[in-house]
Amino acid sequence: MTKKTIYSQLTWPETKEAIAEERVVLLPTGSIEGHGPHCPLDTDTVIAEGVCKRVAELIPDQVLVLPPLSIGLANNHMDFPGTLTFTEITYINMVSEICLGLGHHGFKRILIINGHGGNQPALDVAARIVNNRNPGVLCGVMTYYSTPKAMKIDAEYAKAQGLTGSQDHGGFGETSCYLAFNPDPVDMSKAQKAEIPYSSAFGFGAEDAPVILMPYWSTVTPLGMMGDPRKANAEDGNTYLNVVVEEITQIVRDFKKMNLSSRNDQHDPPAPAWGTHFFAKGDK
Numbered sequence: 001m002t003k004k005t006i007y008s009q010l011t012w013p014e015t016k017e018a019i020a021e022e023r024v025v026l027l028p029t030g031s032i033e034g035h036g037p038h039c040p041l042d043t044d045t046v047i048a049e050g051v052c053k054r055v056a057e058l059i060p061d062q063v064l065v066l067p068p069l070s071i072g073l074a075n076n077h078m079d080f081p082g083t084l085t086f087t088e089i090t091y092i093n094m095v096s097e098i099c100l101g102l103g104h105h106g107f108k109r110i111l112i113i114n115g116h117g118g119n120q121p122a123l124d125v126a127a128r129i130v131n132n133r134n135p136g137v138l139c140g141v142m143t144y145y146s147t148p149k150a151m152k153i154d155a156e157y158a159k160a161q162g163l164t165g166s167q168d169h170g171g172f173g174e175t176s177c178y179l180a181f182n183p184d185p186v187d188m189s190k191a192q193k194a195e196i197p198y199s200s201a202f203g204f205g206a207e208d209a210p211v212i213l214m215p216y217w218s219t220v221t222p223l224g225m226m227g228d229p230r231k232a233n234a235e236d237g238n239t240y241l242n243v244v245v246e247e248i249t250q251i252v253r254d255f256k257k258m259n260l261s262s263r264n265d266q267h268d269p270p271a272p273a274w275g276t277h278f279f280a281k282g283d284k
C-alpha cells in the first residue's frame, strides 16, 4: 500500500509511525477573499493545497499534508462581499497552536506553504513562536510563488501582458493555476484587466518593493484584483505549477535532512527554552 499523505486520514498508530519516520508536515494556508469578478473566493487556498498535494505525490514517504487553513488574514479585502478573515492576533495564535500541537506529538519539521501574500507577516511571527517555544521543532514558512524559478516565470507572464510589475491577484498566474486544478468555478467571461498604480518603490502587498503598503484593497482596485487574466489557461497554469512543485519538493527534501544542534545556553544552571515560561508546567 502506498503511503498515506493526507494527515487527517491517518489513524493514531499510523501517525506515530509517521512521527518516527520524521516526515515533514506541510500546512497549506490560504484565504477566502475577493479575487475579481471571475475567480472564486478560495483561489489562494485551492492553489496552496493543490501545490502541497502535488509535492506529496512526488515524495509520499517524506511528507504529510494537513487540511488547509482556508481562512487567513484578509482584513483589507473586507470591502468585497464574501471575504472572511481573522484578526491578526487570532490568526497568529491559531497557526502557532496548530504547529505547537504537532511538536507536542513529536513532529520535528513543519513547513507552512502559504498561498496568500497578506498572511505572510503573521505566518513569520507564528513560525518564530513555534521555534522559540519548542526548540525541538523546526518550523519554516514560505509562499509558494516565492521560489526563484517561479518568480522568473511570473515576471515573464507579466511582461507578456504589458504589465509594469509582476502584479497578480486573480491575474494571469493565479487564474491559470485555478483553471489547472479545477476550471468549473472560474467564469472566464467575466475576466477583466486591472492594473493598479505601481511604482518600483511602493508595492501593494508586493514583497519586491522597498515600501509595502496594505491599504483597503478597494482603494487601489475597484474590481478587487490586479493583473490581466483574460488569456489565462490551464496549460500555462500547469507549466508554472510543475516548476513550483519541483522547487518546493527539493526544498522539502533539504528540510527533511536539516538538523540543528541543540541550544548552547550559557546560563549556569541552564535556563529552559525562553518561550516555555509562558506555558503551564507540564505543557510544551
Ligand SMILES: [Zn+2]
Residues within 6 Å of the ligand: 035, 043, 044, 115, 116, 168, 169, 170, 174
Ligand atoms: Zn490570490
